[in-house]
Amino acid sequence: xxxxxxxxxxxxxxxxxxxxxxxxxxxxxxxxxxxxxxxxxxxxxxxxxxxxxxxxxxxxxxxxxxxxxxxxxxxxxxxxxxxxxxxxxxxxxxxxxxxxxxxxxxxxxxxxxxxxxxxxxxxxxxxxxxxxxxxxxxxxxxxxxxxxxxxxxxxxxxxxxxxxxxxxxxxxxxxxxxxxxxxxxxxxxxxxxxxxxxxxxxxxxxxxxxxxxxxxxxxxxxxxxxxxxxxxxxxxxxxxxxxxxxxxxxxxxxxxxxxxxxxxxxxxxxxxxxxxxxxxxxxxxxxxxxxxxxxxxxxxxxxxxxxxxxxxxxxxxxxxxxxxxxxxxxxxxxxxxxxxxxxxxxxxxxxxxxxxxxxxxxxxxxxxxxxxxxxxxxxxxxxxxxxxxxxxxxxxxxxxxxxxxxxxxxxxxxxxxxxxxxxxxxxxxxxxxxxxxxxxxxxxxxxxxxxxxxxxxxxxxxxxxxxxxxxxxxxxxxxxxxxxxxxxxxxxxxxxxxxxxxxxxxxxxxxxxxxxxxxxxxxxxxxxxxxxxxxxxxxxxxxxxxxxxxxxxxxxxxxxxxxxxxxxxxxxxxxxxxxxxxxxxxxxxxxxxxxxxxxxxxxxxxxxxxxxxxxxxxxxxxxxxxxxxxxxxxxxxxxxxxxxxxxxxxxxxxxxxxxxxxxxxxxxxxxxxxxxx
Numbered sequence: 001x002x003x004x005x006x007x008x009x010x011x012x013x014x015x016x017x018x019x020x021x022x023x024x025x026x027x028x029x030x031x032x033x034x035x036x037x038x039x040x041x042x043x044x045x046x047x048x049x050x051x052x053x054x055x056x057x058x059x060x061x062x063x064x065x066x067x068x069x070x071x072x073x074x075x076x077x078x079x080x081x082x083x084x085x086x087x088x089x090x091x092x093x094x095x096x097x098x099x100x101x102x103x104x105x106x107x108x109x110x111x112x113x114x115x116x117x118x119x120x121x122x123x124x125x126x127x128x129x130x131x132x133x134x135x136x137x138x139x140x141x142x143x144x145x146x147x148x149x150x151x152x153x154x155x156x157x158x159x160x161x162x163x164x165x166x167x168x169x170x171x172x173x174x175x176x177x178x179x180x181x182x183x184x185x186x187x188x189x190x191x192x193x194x195x196x197x198x199x200x201x202x203x204x205x206x207x208x209x210x211x212x213x214x215x216x217x218x219x220x221x222x223x224x225x226x227x228x229x230x231x232x233x234x235x236x237x238x239x240x241x242x243x244x245x246x247x248x249x250x251x252x253x254x255x256x257x258x259x260x261x262x263x264x265x266x267x268x269x270x271x272x273x274x275x276x277x278x279x280x281x282x283x284x285x286x287x288x289x290x291x292x293x294x295x296x297x298x299x300x301x302x303x304x305x306x307x308x309x310x311x312x313x314x315x316x317x318x319x320x321x322x323x324x325x326x327x328x329x330x331x332x333x334x335x336x337x338x339x340x341x342x343x344x345x346x347x348x349x350x351x352x353x354x355x356x357x358x359x360x361x362x363x364x365x366x367x368x369x370x371x372x373x374x375x376x377x378x379x380x381x382x383x384x385x386x387x388x389x390x391x392x393x394x395x396x397x398x399x400x401x402x403x404x405x406x407x408x409x410x411x412x413x414x415x416x417x418x419x420x421x422x423x424x425x426x427x428x429x430x431x432x433x434x435x436x437x438x439x440x441x442x443x444x445x446x447x448x449x450x451x452x453x454x455x456x457x458x459x460x461x462x463x464x465x466x467x468x469x470x471x472x473x474x475x476x477x478x479x480x481x482x483x484x485x486x487x488x489x490x491x492x493x494x495x496x497x498x499x500x501x502x503x504x505x506x507x508x509x510x511x512x513x514x515x516x517x518x519x520x521x522x523x524x525x526x527x528x529x530x531x532x533x534x535x536x537x538x539x540x541x542x543x544x545x546x547x548x549x550x551x552x553x554x555x556x557x558x559x560x561x562x563x564x565x566x567x568x569x570x571x572x573x574x575x576x577x578x579x580x581x582x583x584x585x586x587x588x589x590x591x592x593x594x595x596x597x598x599x600x601x602x603x604x605x606x607x608x609x610x611x612x613x614x615x616x617x618x619x620x621x622x623x624x625x626x627x628x629x630x631x632x633x634x635x636x637x638x639x640x641x642x643x644x645x646x647x648x649x650x651x652x653x654x655x656x657x658x659x660x661x662x663x664x665x666x667x668x669x670x671x672x673x674x675x676x677x
Contacts, residue, residue, distance in 0.1 A: 077461075080469040080547075082122065082218055082243045091130035093215040096239070097123060098231050100221040101139035102448070103247060105147055105156065112448065115247050122220050122245035123161055127187060134214065135165070136231055137221070138193040154189045165189050199230045207234025214238075220245030222252070223449040225464035232464040241585050242468045255456065257445045258424040263387035265290040269378070269409075271392025271430065273297030279322040281457030286329050290385075291336045293378050295370065295394045295409075299339035302327065303358065311363050338381060342371030370394065379412045387422040388413065391450060393429035417444060426450050469585065472541075472548040476555055483536035487512045488561040488595075491553065493545045493586075494518075494568055496643065498526035498538075503641035505538035512558065513538045516545035546582075550589035559595040565613065566603050567645045582613050587620040591663070600625065600661040601638070605649040610657035617661055625661045634658035 103112050104119045126133050135157070139147060147153050150167040157165040164186035190210075193199045198206035207230040211217060217239040224232050236242040244252075268289040270282065275298045285292060294302055300314040305323035330337050344353040345365040355371055370378075382388055390413070394406045417423045425431055427450035447453055455462060478485035488511050492501050495515025505513045515538075517523050523542040530538055541552065553560050568582060590600060600617060604610040610633070617625050637646070638660060649656055 077466050078470045078473040079244045079465060080241070080471045081249055082125065082245050083249070084471065085216075085241070085243055087129050090126060090216070093131050093240075094134065094213055095126050095131040095216045095218055096134045096136060096211055096214045096235065097126065097218045097245065098221045098224075098235075099123075099135055099137045100223050100247060101137045101143045102223060104137070104160075105139055105144045105153065107144050107146075112446065115250055118247040118250040119220055119245070120161060122218065122247055123187065124163070125246070126218070127163060131216070133187045134168075134190060135187060136190040136193060136210070138199075138231075140194055150189060150191060153192075157187075157189065161187070163187055167191075193231055200227075202228045202230045202234045204230075204234060204237070206230050208238050211235040211238050215240045217242045218245045219243070219464060219468060220247045221464070222248045223452060225462040226452045226455040226460075228463045233467040236467040236469075237583065239584070240588060244468055251447075254445055254447050255453070257422070258389055258426070258447060258453070259288070259457075261387070261422060263422050265385045266387040266389075267291045267293060267382055267385045269293040269295055269382070269388060269390040270298055271296035271390070271394050271427075273316065275301045275316055275319045275322055278454055278458070279326070280459060281454050282322075282326055283329060284457045284459065285389075286326060286333065286335070289335065289389075291381060292330065292338070293381065294337070294339045295378070296392050298392075302337060302339050309359050309361070311361055311365070313363075314361075314367075336381070338377060340367075340370050340374035341377060342373045343367035344369040344371060375408050379408065382409075382412055382416060385416070385421060388416060389424045389426065390430055391426035391453060393427065413444070426453050470544060470547040471551040472543060476552070478555070478557055481539045482512045485512065485556065486558040487537070488559055489514060489553075489556055490562040490564065491516060491549070491560060493549065493563060493565045495522075495526070495540060496645065497522055498529065498540060500564075500566065500641055500643040500646075501526075501538055501540075502529070502533075502535075504639065505535055507641060509537060511537065511561075514552075515540040516543055516549065516552070518542065518544055546586045549586055550593060553589075553593045560593050560598060561595055562599045562601065563590045563594060564601040566601075566643050567605060567649075568609060568613075582616055584616070584620045587617055588622075591621050591624055594663050596664060598663045599628065600663075601659070602661070603634075603637075603646070603656055603658040605645070605654055605656055607657050610659060614659050621661075624663050626664070628660040628662040634660060 099119060099122075100115075103115045106112065106116075123133060123135070139153060141148060144156070147156055150169075154165040154167040165188070166186065167189045169191065196206075199210075210231060214235070217235050219232055219242065221232060266289050268285040268291070270285070270292060271294075272278075273296055275282065278298075282292075282298070297314065297316075300310045301316055301319040301323040304310045304315050305320055305327055327337065340358060342355060342357050343361065345356045345361060345367050346353045347365050353368060356365065356367075357371075361367065390409075394409060413423050413425075422445070424445040424447065426447045428448050431446055431448050452462065490501075490504065490511055491514045493516050495501055495517045496519075498515055498517075501513045501515045504511075515523075515526060517526075517540060520542045523540045526540040529535075530540070543552070545552075565582060594600070602610060602613045602617070604613070614627075635658075637656075637658065642650070646656060
């Protein structure tokens with residue numbers, strides 16, 4: 001079952017009704033509730049197989065997040081999880097784990113107890129499965145004041161893992177530990193990444209050297225998902241498989257708890273500033289919440305758009321248009337937007353703060369805290385909610401923390417959590433405010449890294465997430481697709497407009513044909529053609545075959561007898577992406593799923609591409625692939641059916657470079673499937 005965020009845009013259980021004073025454009029604190037039909041939840045429970053008792057729900061995530069104007073963002077793709085990976089495939093493999101130092105090395109474990117337990121479980125699970133584990137991360141004295149060197153970090157990790165962790169002194173050109181001594185030396189820790197510029201730059205060469213000799217990459221640093229790092233993104237191009245660890249998975253559960261569950265009334269409390277940068281995220285919150293409360297500098301942008309007097313230095317450049325759109329959208333949904341009615345302000349010449357109404361802030365005065373009327377209005381609104389998400393700090397000056405106002409809000413959240421209200425707190429400053437209230441801390445959904453959440457709410461793809469292998473998310477009813485799903489199967493990877501597969505399917509009724517193609521428009525056209533022609537032995541799937549080939553073909557009832565890759569399109573302008581399609585993970589998946597004596601057909605009009613495909617299949621085929629002909633390249637297409645690009649190339653008089661591989665040397669009874677001339 002998939003673990004992708006399922007956000008349904010359904011009518012809420014309750015909606016807010018508010019009134020606007022046209023003379024002042026001021027939203028009052030009179031809130032009424034209109035009861036509507038409840039929406040059933042789509043979340044399903046499950047029990048963890050790995051002893052992760054805190055993972056009590058399997059997230060029924062959908063990878064679609066809808067914005068204000070109906071735009072759809074693939075922000076959370078299907079990823080492959082460590083718990084779903086075959087355990088016997090870990091035996092003897094070299095596995096690199098990118099860990100989250102703030103979780104695994106942090107001094108305050110109680111605040112992130114679930115994540116800490118999950119991070120420890122990732123390493124222990126791999127070790128106990130028989131893998132050689134290499135840890136890599138980024139840390140500083142801010143993470144833990146006692147950890148200043150790799151030796152101190154390895155000693156600390158040894159104590160919490162109860163396993164020996166040995167520091168390795170160099171990334172580049174290091175000698176890879178051998179499997180024979182892995183049990184005596186246990187787990188290895190690479191150098192600190194914090195000062196490595198190549199990691200931040202996602203340098204391809206650095207990533208390749210970093211994971212030299214590594215078979216499997218496990219990302220357990222969800223807090224870095226919004227960044228493009230060599231240690232989280234770049235390394236996935238050079239490993240057999242890339243998986244999400246238990247802590248990464250737990251973080252996705254937290255994201256689901258914050259934004260995937262439906263409880264109404266739902267109030268989003270937004271702190272901090274930078275409205276221009278976060279406008280898309282605020283628009284999403286307007287589209288999903290039943291009310292918004294601004295408790296930081298963004299409030300001044302809303303006030304400015306409502307033509308309330310705001311000191312010029314508090315107005316963000318370019319924020320007026322975005323604030324106006326937010327107000328208009330909230331009005332169209334008939335939900336309230338609350339902002340402070342009064343502030344404690346300080347003048348540079350006066351040490352004592354004074355209480356000032358919202359319309360009375362003068363130039364030279366600085367708001368430092370929420371006033372009593374503001375806090376009363378906010379707590380009144382929150383007290384009637386069933387779900388609260390608080391993201392961003394409650395302060396207006398980066399040098400001053402609003403301890404009094406924050407304390408009142410924390411106490412309000414404590415009461416709400418005791419009344420079965422779902423409370424989520426996002427961001428370091430907001431999370432620290434909860435530390436003194438253990439009752440709130442234990443009952444709240446805590447997400448310390450706000451950057452990842454803001455990027456998700458903006459509808460942007462998280463690079464560290466989409467870099468992981470995706471398992472095909474849907475259960476395929478092969479009997480509904482093919483008249484006889486037990487027939488031998490040919491899979492064309494990168495099927496394009498399907499000309500090759502349609503020709504093959506018409507020629508060989510005793511075989512089934514499947515095209516895997518990333519271009520959704522092409523797949524849609526092919527499926528329409530299948531339907532119109534009544535074809536019963538051909539089908540197409542929109543997917544990234546590099547990641548999903550194994551999971552798709554594994555469920556097929558019959559045998560995979562042939563896989564073809566024809567004319568993959570390399571990007572010669574970006575060398576690191578040049579061979580993006582034919583990677584080790586795809587080759588090994590083909591090798592593992594291909595039946596005995598099965599065939600692989602490769603061709604390209606670019607000799608360098610064909611040559612590299614040949615080398616990669618022979619290299620990662622584990623000795624199971626052999627060339628099926630004596631000449632270097634096949635002169636003719638062995639099937640007598642050409643793809644559209646092949647026809648285009650031949651019409652220009654340009655040669656095609658063709659190659660047929662066999663999974664074994666002998667092929668006595670197999671040619672009747674493949675001799676299609």
